[in-house]
Amino acid sequence: MGLGNGKLGKSACAVALALALAACGNSQSTRNQPLDGLSAEGIYKKAEFELEDNKPETAAKFFGEVERLYPYSEWAKRALIMQAFAYHRDKDYEAARSSAQRFIDFYPGDDDAAYAQYLLALSYYDQIDDVGRDQGLTFQALQALREVIEQYPDSEYARSSILKFDLAFDHLAAKEMEIGRYYLKRRNYAASINRFRVVVEQFQTTTHTPEALHRLVEAYLSLGLTDEARTAGAILGHNFQGTEWYQDSFALLTGQGLTLEPAGDSWLNTVYRQVIRGQWL
Numbered sequence: 001m002g003l004g005n006g007k008l009g010k011s012a013c014a015v016a017l018a019l020a021l022a023a024c025g026n027s028q029s030t031r032n033q034p035l036d037g038l039s040a041e042g043i044y045k046k047a048e049f050e051l052e053d054n055k056p057e058t059a060a061k062f063f064g065e066v067e068r069l070y071p072y073s074e075w076a077k078r079a080l081i082m083q084a085f086a087y088h089r090d091k092d093y094e095a096a097r098s099s100a101q102r103f104i105d106f107y108p109g110d111d112d113a114a115y116a117q118y119l120l121a122l123s124y125y126d127q128i129d130d131v132g133r134d135q136g137l138t139f140q141a142l143q144a145l146r147e148v149i150e151q152y153p154d155s156e157y158a159r160s161s162i163l164k165f166d167l168a169f170d171h172l173a174a175k176e177m178e179i180g181r182y183y184l185k186r187r188n189y190a191a192s193i194n195r196f197r198v199v200v201e202q203f204q205t206t207t208h209t210p211e212a213l214h215r216l217v218e219a220y221l222s223l224g225l226t227d228e229a230r231t232a233g234a235i236l237g238h239n240f241q242g243t244e245w246y247q248d249s250f251a252l253l254t255g256q257g258l259t260l261e262p263a264g265d266s267w268l269n270t271v272y273r274q275v276i277r278g279q280w281l
Contacts, residue, residue: 040075227264
């Protein structure tokens with residue numbers, strides 16, 4: 001009886017092995033099968049495999065084939081958003097934007113439209129890597145992030161977009177400060193004042209405002225425009241008294257026998273009146 005069971009066991013193993021080999025053969029056959037011989041789901045899963053294998057460029061192409069061969073299927077819709085994701089992961093930001101925008105255009109009411117808009121914004125945002133680059137991408141990132149915030153305020157991407165919007169906004173102010181400091185060091189005071197004024201008037205919610213006001217104090221004192229310097233110092237004292245920039249401005253102004261109070265009739269006086277009324281900063 002034991003010998004018979006052993007023979008049966010060996011036979012069952014042989015059958016199982018044969019089935020496994022056949023399955024492997026079928027799997028290999030499917031893997032090498034032309035895409036137009038696969039179902040939409042088959043191509044989609046093939047693309048997912050490439051993505052998991054860290055081949056986002058190949059994955060993006062396969063996701064594109066789903067849309068090409070099965071253009072009106074549910075798989076095509078899923079593949080389009082995944083293609084945008086794969087392109088972004090491959091750092092092909094222009095292609096990522098194109099796919100994301102097509103998804104938004106074709107499926108504006110879909111649940112994934114918010115994610116498509118977020119991916120589009122990221123394709124600009126992720127290229128903002130240093131202050132020295134052209135700021136056109138930063139403006140485009142701000143615009144695209146605003147779209148997420150305003151159109152999809154209840155989505156899971158809105159909060160992240162708000163944080164990134166603030167960082168991108170701060171980035172623009174940093175660029176203005178960099179240029180302003182450049183002019184200030186070269187004693188081109190008028191040009192530097194123009195840059196610092198942009199920060200104070202247009203980027204007042206950023207972290208760069210206190211320094212911009214101090215630099216205005218420096219520039220105006222260098223030009224002998226004490227009324228403007230005093231007014232910039234007064235704004236610093238009203239809103240940013242705890243900063244090092246206020247301490248530096250206080251030392252500069254009092255060192256010349258000047259008080260930190262609004263004087264004259266310049267654009268800074270208008271800003272000061274707004275501060276007192278609490279309308280900004």
